[in-house]
Amino acid sequence: MPDLSRITERDKLKARIGDEPHWQRLRQGCYVGFRPSKKGKRGTWFARVYNADTKRNSRKALGDYGKLEGHDVFKQAKADAELWADTVESGGERASDMVTVKDACEAYAKEKPCPIQDGILRRHVYSDPIAKVKLDKLRRHHLRSWRKRLEQAPALVTRNKKGAKLWKERAKSTVNRDMVPLRAALGQVLKPGAPNTDAAWQEALRPFKGADKRRELYLDKEERKRLIDAVRDDARPFVQGLCMLPLRPGALAELKARDFDKRTRTLTIGKDKNGNPRQITVPPVIADFFAAQVKDKLPATPIFARASGDVWNKDAWKYPIKEAVNGAGLPGAVSAYTLRHCVLTDLIRAGLPILTVAQLSGTSVAMIEKHYGHLVRDDAEEALASIAI
Template identity: 75%
Template sequence: MPDLSRIGERDKLKPRPGDEPYWQRLRQGCYVGFRPSRKKVGGTWFARAYNTETKRNSRKRLGDYGTLSGHEIFKQAKLDAEIWAETVESGGERPRTIATVKDACIAYLQEKPGSIAEGVFRRHVNHDPIGLVKLDKLRRHHLRAWRRRLEETPALVSRNKIGQKQTKKRAKSTVNRDMVPLRAALGRVIKPGEPNTDAAWQEALRPFKGADRRRELYLDREERKSLLDASDSAANPFIKALCLLPLRPGALASLRVRDFDKRTRSLTIGSDKNGKPRQITTPQSISAFLAEQVDGKASDAPIFARSDGSAWNKDAWKYPIKEAVKAAGLPAATTAYTLRHSVITDLIRARLPILTVAQLSGTSVAMIEKHYGHLVRDDAEEALATLFI
């Protein structure tokens, strides 16, 4: 049996009767095969695996790896054969419907539906050349090209009253966030490639380091009250809730009447960035405010609704907030997320344990420490100062 990892031995191979490949055993039940071409240098690679359910060998054509050269060809063929064999051994081949990058994204949304991922796929994958790339052919250079296109795409800031778009250069932190859904979708159907090779697709999606800057704009309670006083009646309850709870605006907007239990004063946040439902108990003052919002509404109605009864979304809440910010004379950079940041800052300043703050806000302790750890250090310094004799 020839050693297919040796280029010289492969080059000496002649086509076999019936175009049967030359096989090399990788482990029990797993083989990589090579069929030399009759017309040109090189040939086609195959994988073979034993299927315990059918009691037969299954075979898969891997291709010619025309974009690779030298020893990289065997390394990639070996890796692909092992991955495919593991798929066969664990219950079957990847469904034929998941053939391209776009298919992988659609399958991901079916398993983990979410507006953020859906938006990224719709804007940057589905109609982009990357969407048509076959998963079996996906290489690092495909995703590097996609990443360049993503970085060069201006980010939408807003639309003015006559519908004209206002854009800005896409920030590195935005690029990092936009790469997350695609990285997750691909990671569910293909394994990472050999490091430092073109097969290492995952390397092209590494995030920029140090791009996620700490939020600096903070509104104190008086400034938040001024914002509330300046907001219109339709947006006021939603903005007030942002000032009372450390929730993401999207999670707050998705709350339904059934998510609030008046008897226990508990609020269930079922739709959030981490995808895991959580429950928080509200104090009497906030509970009374929530009770006013749900009074007389159907169980599936939004707790915080717009004037037409529909739920708030980012395209709807930013204009009332922007107008209230201007009317109250607050910094123009103030957004809905500024309120979340301000509430979390106050909770940290009130010396609430970081773990509790993380649980309330639906984020990790690591993220709280990263963005708000300086507040804890400042408090620690003040506490130590009281010990001086």
């Protein structure tokens, strides 16, 4: 059995009868093979694995690795053969119709639907050359090139069709968020490649460290009351709801009349970033507010709707909020997410356990600790100071 890792030994190999590859054992049941070219070309690599379910050997062509040279060719063929063997041995081969990166992303989007995620894939993956790259041929350099294009793509500040479109440089935190759907989709069908090799596709999608900074802008209750009073009539209930609950604006906008149960004072949040429906019980003062919003509405009607009857979205709510911010004399950076931050800050300051705050807001304990843990530490310091003798 030849040592295919040795270039000189590989170059001496001759074509075998029936074009059978020369095989090298990598581990029990797993082989990498090489078929020399009869026309003096590079030759073709193969993988072979014993399938315990069918009790037969399965074979797969890996290609000629035309862009690699020297010892990198064998390293890549070995990694691909072992990766494919792992897939077969675990009982799951990729679906035959899942060939390209776009196929993997569409399958992931179908399994875990999310409007924001779908928009990211449509803008940055499906219309990009990466979409047509075959999964079997996907390498770190493909994703590095895609990431560079993503980082250089300007971010759209406004989508106002009546005025000129404004653009800004894409922030590192935005790049981190825009890489998530592609990384998740590929992670469903590809195993991580060997570190520091071109097979390590996952290395190109590592997020920037320290890019997600916590929000510092805070409005006290009096300032939030001024904002509510200044906002136009059709947007006032929606803005007031943002000031009452630690929900993402999109989750609040998607609430339907059927999602609020007046008898039990429970609110069901069915559409949110994490995709998992959850229920929260609200106090009487908030329950009365929601009862007034759902009065005489059909179950499928949005609790908070624009004057046109349409559901609020980020391109609709930002204008009335911006107008109200200016009218109330508040900092210009105030946005819908600022209000969520304010509510979360108040809940932490009130001494609510971090786990409970995480459950109410639909985020992880780790994220709450990361962005609001300093508030807990400050309160602990004050509590310790109060008992000093």
